[in-house]
Amino acid sequence: NRRVTVRDLAAAKERGEKWSMLTAYDAMTASVFDESGIPVLLVGDSMGNCHLGYETTVPVTMDEMALLSAAVVRGTKRALVVADLPFGAYQEGPTQALRNAMRLVKESGVGAVKLEGGERSLAQTELLASAGIPVMAHLGLTPQSVNSMGYRVQARNEQDAHELLRDAKAAQQAGAFAVVLEMVPAQLADEVSQALQVPTIGIGAGPHCDAQVLVWTDMAGLTPGRLPRFTKQYAQLRETLGGAAQAFAAEVADGRFPLAEHSFN
Numbered sequence: 193n194r195r196v197t198v199r200d201l202a203a204a205k206e207r208g209e210k211w212s213m214l215t216a217y218d219a220m221t222a223s224v225f226d227e228s229g230i231p232v233l234l235v236g237d238s239m240g241n242c243h244l245g246y247e248t249t250v251p252v253t254m255d256e257m258a259l260l261s262a263a264v265v266r267g268t269k270r271a272l273v274v275a276d277l278p279f280g281a282y283q284e285g286p287t288q289a290l291r292n293a294m295r296l297v298k299e300s301g302v303g304a305v306k307l308e309g310g311e312r313s314l315a316q317t318e319l320l321a322s323a324g325i326p327v328m329a330h331l332g333l334t335p336q337s338v339n340s341m342g343y344r345v346q347a348r349n350e351q352d353a354h355e356l357l358r359d360a361k362a363a364q365q366a367g368a369f370a371v372v373l374e375m376v377p378a379q380l381a382d383e384v385s386q387a388l389q390v391p392t393i394g395i396g397a398g399p400h401c402d403a404q405v406l407v408w409t410d411m412a413g414l415t416p417g418r419l420p421r422f423t424k425q426y427a428q429l430r431e432t433l434g435g436a437a438q439a440f441a442a443e444v445a446d447g448r449f450p451l452a453e454h455s456f457n
């Protein structure tokens with residue numbers, strides 16, 4: 193009954209087995225996904241938007257990441273838990289990256305960390321990997337750079353596509369055990385997936401990646417408003433949960449709750 197390891201994920205690629213990753217930000221939700229057999233849980237800095245009420249991932253701090261990562265680890269038995277290094281936690285250089293990654297491993301108990309960028313984060317990836325901390329790279333649309341790149345499909349022209357493939361190979365060479373591809377054309381994601389020995393994990397990157405990731409609040413229909421086209425709602429939790437809250441309030445208002453069976457004499 194051990195946890196999933198990065199070696200298991202490498203073996204899955206060799207066998208041609210596809211797998212899935214979901215984000216998680218708390219122990220309760222993480223335990224549901226763990227019991228459902230999701231092998232990898234990402235404590236994404238999407239917690240900024242989905243859990244902490246920020247508008248982007250940019251303000252997320254190391255303290256927030258450490259706290260929520262520890263909760264996800266406590267809520268799980270089997271999943272490999274991967275924590276994002278938040279914006280500002282690794283851009284200063286490899287030493288800063290190692291200090292913060294080490295905190296997530298030692299204090300929160302995660303099995304791996306993720307950081308955005310290929311070439312631009314290579315020294316960080318190398319140092320973490322050589323220190324024995326598994327690193328997941330994140331290429332294509334990198335939301336921590338929203339202020340310079342916006343939210344749109346990446347690598348649409350040949351030069352950018354070439355650059356992304358180079359980034360992916362460089363990340364693998366530096367020791368990354370997997371590469372997230374966010375919002376890149378499906379043909380390019382296919383090419384990258386075939387070129388790499390390590391698994392690719394797609395989000396808005398077509399069907400040819402070795403794995404797929406979704407943000408759990410999107411996948412479960414909890415996120416309000418219009419969703420990006422690459423996601424899919426497998427439940428309508430916002431409706432279900434809102435309905436439960438309304439039913440509770442209505443029963444209290446008209447005296448249907450609590451009844452004798454819920455009370456003590």
Ligand code: KIV
Nearest residue numbers: 215236237238372405
């Ligand atoms: O923070 C996040 O949820 C992510 C995934 C979308 C890959 O980085």
Ligand code: NA
Nearest residue numbers: 236237238276
């Ligand atoms: Na992220």
